[in-house]
Amino acid sequence: MKYLEEFANPELAHKLLAEIADTVTKPWAIMEVCGGQTHSIIRHGIDQLLPGEVELIHGPGCPVCVTPVESIDRAVQIARRPDVIFCSFGDMLRVPGSHGDLFSVRAAGGDVRVVYSPLDAVDIANDNPDKEVVFFAVGFETTAPANAMAVHQAHGRGLTNFSVLVSHVLVPPAIEAIMTSPDVRVNAFLAAGHVCSVMGTRQYEPIAAMYNVPIVVTGFEPLDVLDGIRRAVAQLESGRAEVENAYERAVRSDGNEIARQMLDEVFEVTDRAWRGIGSIPASGWQLRDQYQDFDAAIRFEVDHLSVEESTACRSGEVLQGLIKPNECEEFGTTCTPRHPLGATMVSSEGACAAYYRYRRLDEPVSHG
Amino acid sequence: MVELGSCPLPFRDYDKVTIAHGGGGVLTQELIQKLFIPAFGDAAADATPTDAATLAVGAGRIAFTTDSYVVRPLFFPGGDIGQLSVHGTVNDLAMAGAQPLALSTAFVLEEGLEMGVLHRIATSMGAAATAAGVGLVTGDTKVVDAGLADGMYITTAGVGVIPDGVDLRPERVVPGDAVILSGTIGRHGTAVMSVREGLEFGTELVSDSAPLNGLVESMLSVCPDIHALRDLTRGGMAAALCEIAEIASVGVRYVEAAVPVPPEVDAACGFLGLDPIHVANEGRLVAFAPAEEAEALVVEMPQHELGADAVIIGEVTEENAGVVTARTALGTHRIVDQPLGEQLPRIC
Numbered sequence: 001m002k003y004l005e006e007f008a009n010p011e012l013a014h015k016l017l018a019e020i021a022d023t024v025t026k027p028w029a030i031m032e033v034c035g036g037q038t039h040s041i042i043r044h045g046i047d048q049l050l051p052g053e054v055e056l057i058h059g060p061g062c063p064v065c066v067t068p069v070e071s072i073d074r075a076v077q078i079a080r081r082p083d084v085i086f087c088s089f090g091d092m093l094r095v096p097g098s099h100g101d102l103f104s105v106r107a108a109g110g111d112v113r114v115v116y117s118p119l120d121a122v123d124i125a126n127d128n129p130d131k132e133v134v135f136f137a138v139g140f141e142t143t144a145p146a147n148a149m150a151v152h153q154a155h156g157r158g159l160t161n162f163s164v165l166v167s168h169v170l171v172p173p174a175i176e177a178i179m180t181s182p183d184v185r186v187n188a189f190l191a192a193g194h195v196c197s198v199m200g201t202r203q204y205e206p207i208a209a210m211y212n213v214p215i216v217v218t219g220f221e222p223l224d225v226l227d228g229i230r231r232a233v234a235q236l237e238s239g240r241a242e243v244e245n246a247y248e249r250a251v252r253s254d255g256n257e258i259a260r261q262m263l264d265e266v267f268e269v270t271d272r273a274w275r276g277i278g279s280i281p282a283s284g285w286q287l288r289d290q291y292q293d294f295d296a297a298i299r300f301e302v303d304h305l306s307v308e309e310s311t312a313c314r315s316g317e318v319l320q321g322l323i324k325p326n327e328c329e330e331f332g333t334t335c336t337p338r339h340p341l342g343a344t345m346v347s348s349e350g351a352c353a354a355y356y357r358y359r360r361l362d363e364p365v366s367h368g
Numbered sequence: 369m370v371e372l373g374s375c376p377l378p379f380r381d382y383d384k385v386t387i388a389h390g391g392g393g394v395l396t397q398e399l400i401q402k403l404f405i406p407a408f409g410d411a412a413a414d415a416t417p418t419d420a421a422t423l424a425v426g427a428g429r430i431a432f433t434t435d436s437y438v439v440r441p442l443f444f445p446g447g448d449i450g451q452l453s454v455h456g457t458v459n460d461l462a463m464a465g466a467q468p469l470a471l472s473t474a475f476v477l478e479e480g481l482e483m484g485v486l487h488r489i490a491t492s493m494g495a496a497a498t499a500a501g502v503g504l505v506t507g508d509t510k511v512v513d514a515g516l517a518d519g520m521y522i523t524t525a526g527v528g529v530i531p532d533g534v535d536l537r538p539e540r541v542v543p544g545d546a547v548i549l550s551g552t553i554g555r556h557g558t559a560v561m562s563v564r565e566g567l568e569f570g571t572e573l574v575s576d577s578a579p580l581n582g583l584v585e586s587m588l589s590v591c592p593d594i595h596a597l598r599d600l601t602r603g604g605m606a607a608a609l610c611e612i613a614e615i616a617s618v619g620v621r622y623v624e625a626a627v628p629v630p631p632e633v634d635a636a637c638g639f640l641g642l643d644p645i646h647v648a649n650e651g652r653l654v655a656f657a658p659a660e661e662a663e664a665l666v667v668e669m670p671q672h673e674l675g676a677d678a679v680i681i682g683e684v685t686e687e688n689a690g691v692v693t694a695r696t697a698l699g700t701h702r703i704v705d706q707p708l709g710e711q712l713p714r715i716c
Contacts, residue, residue: 008697008698010697010699013698014698042702043696043702044696044700044702045698045700045702046698048700048701049698094388103382103386103388104382104383104384104386106386107382107384107385107386108384116640222697222698338394357702359702360703361688361691361703
């Protein structure tokens with residue numbers, strides 16, 4: 001897999017950086033939407049290399065971070081049942097709900113399994129007819145098609161012991177929520193490449209036009225991100241606000257037709273609560289009526305469960321780009337990956353955890 | 369949930385052992401420091417932070433260590449649990465500079481395990497011990513109910529003799545030391561993951577499981593004053609470097625581009641969302657040696673098969689004590705942490 005090397009080529013990176021420095025004439029704030037981009041930026045120190053005028057704001061696109069506490073609590077409650085095998089992506093296991101995480105459920109004897117594909121959970125349901133198998137369907141448009149496919153397959157295979165706990169979220173409404181916030185200071189967006197590989201780029205065009213904001217779709221390697229920043233700065237400096245695809249090796253303007261059909265068949269748009277941000281209208285997916293039998297929240301009667309979020313955690317402000325993680329009083333003191341106050345400190349894609357892992361020394365790490 | 373203050377144990381967020389407590393990361397360290405050592409009381413007065421303890425016997429010194437092996441599946445590309453249980457314990461002794469003398473082997477077998485499987489693994493242990501030049505001199509066998517032991521668990525313990533003049537301890541690491549890596553990283557963890565249930569992916573990669581005592585012997589022959597050695601096991605290279613930085617209260621900085629990562633490991637880590645520096649190894653070490661002797665070491669190490677890709681990756685600093693930093697390919701710097709517990713594949 002040569003791309004890993006080629007898309008981190010230091011010479012090309014410095015060429016792009018020089019081009020950005022040559023183009024920029026005034027301060028711009030660019031938000032990378034996706035946690036994968038944040039991880040790459042912080043891990044490679046891309047923000048340290050940018051000219052002072054370009055500020056990166058870390059957006060709300062970490063699925064682990066924005067999954068609301070009540071969804072975690074519902075998951076924990078279901079996973080505790082002795083008749084349930086609860087399947088999840090790995091990094092959801094350590095996210096704290098109001099009464100512990102899924103790891104603790106497993107330690108207490110619950111059957112909680114890490115799977116790499118929701119289709120594996122369907123197979124587990126097939127192999128364990130005397131158990132209820134529940135998959136935690138979280139994430140953005142990226143993970144949703146496979147989750148939809150799992151429901152579709154379970155339906156086709158007549159599996160009555162399979163269900164999904166759905167907490168899916170959508171990127172475009174989140175971008176709109178940020179742009180309509182009174183404190184907005186974002187001048188351009190780097191849109192998430194993998195979300196767009198499913199959904200395409202067309203749905204961003206009205207947003208770019210309405211809010212006069214450039215939206216550049218990028219990949220996740222250092223050169224992908226840098227090229228995205230270069231294009232965003234070029235647009236800003238020339239007064240343009242267009243949707244631009246800087247991830248052409250993965251993204252087409254129509255996205256993935258088959259995946260979108262599958263999504264449309266299984267899911268419908270609904271209002272969704274985002275951890276740290278609150279409810280955003282039409283910002284999530286839920287199962288369509290004809291698939292309600294597969295809704296774990298209904299099956300296990302946890303859909304009424306709702307909780308208040310802790311006020312100590314300022315992850316909402318972090319997720320909206322209003323503060324940097326290390327500007328929070330709790331950062332690195334009462335809030336660490338070991339004792340997270342909020343989900344942005346849990347996932348390696350979360351802005352707070354990324355800052356803690358790579359930047360927690362007060363002064364920039366100095367090297368002689 | 370246990371209420372704060374009512375729990376007799378100093379664990380704030382877990383009142384039960386979780387799988388992450390065995391991951392070799394921060395939580396494992398906490399278990400040792402906050403539960404075992406205080407509970408053992410005076411009996412743990414001489415406990416060492418390293419995998420092998422050094423004991424004075426008469427005029428000489430021996431190294432003493434033990435380790436349990438719970439790998440799943442039992443057979444993986446390039447090895448099996450039996451071979452691993454010999455290599456791991458031999459390596460713990462070698463990191464103390466000891467020449468391994470003898471190993472004990474204790475088996476916890478699951479009822480219903482195929483005799484043929486047990487025979488294959490025992491044969492593999494014998495071959496691994498012979499190749500490492502160490503005897504398997506005593507042992508124990510227990511059988512537990514079906515479903516309780518993933519087929520089998522093996523615990524080995526080992527003793528070895530430390531030659532005069534050899535003193536390998538993390539506490540000896542000082543600013544100015546060179547950091548030497550013996551070869552490519554991430555092969556063992558990637559090979560095991562490639563055959564783990566639910567995650568199977570195609571790769572030519574095989575585990576790097578190997579006994580390091582021969583390599584260590586030749587390293588000590590050119591540089592008897594090596595300050596410390598650490599094999600890279602669970603938690604990978606990052607955990608090994610972090611552990612030394614913490615114990616010695618020094619900074620460790622390395623150059624990311626200098627660390628050899630096989631392309632297959634890079635690719636697998638890329639799609640699983642893991643970092644190769646956190647992936648397990650079973651036949652690799654890092655050495656901390658006086659800078660002026662580092663060149664001689666990286667010339668000597670490739671004479672040995674297991675040191676073929678030996679390279680100086682960085683140095684020990686006074687600043688940033690207790691912290692490991694990496695210089696990225698782009699020329700920036702970042703902190704390198706050990707994982708909290710188990711590595712968790714990311715969602716996307």
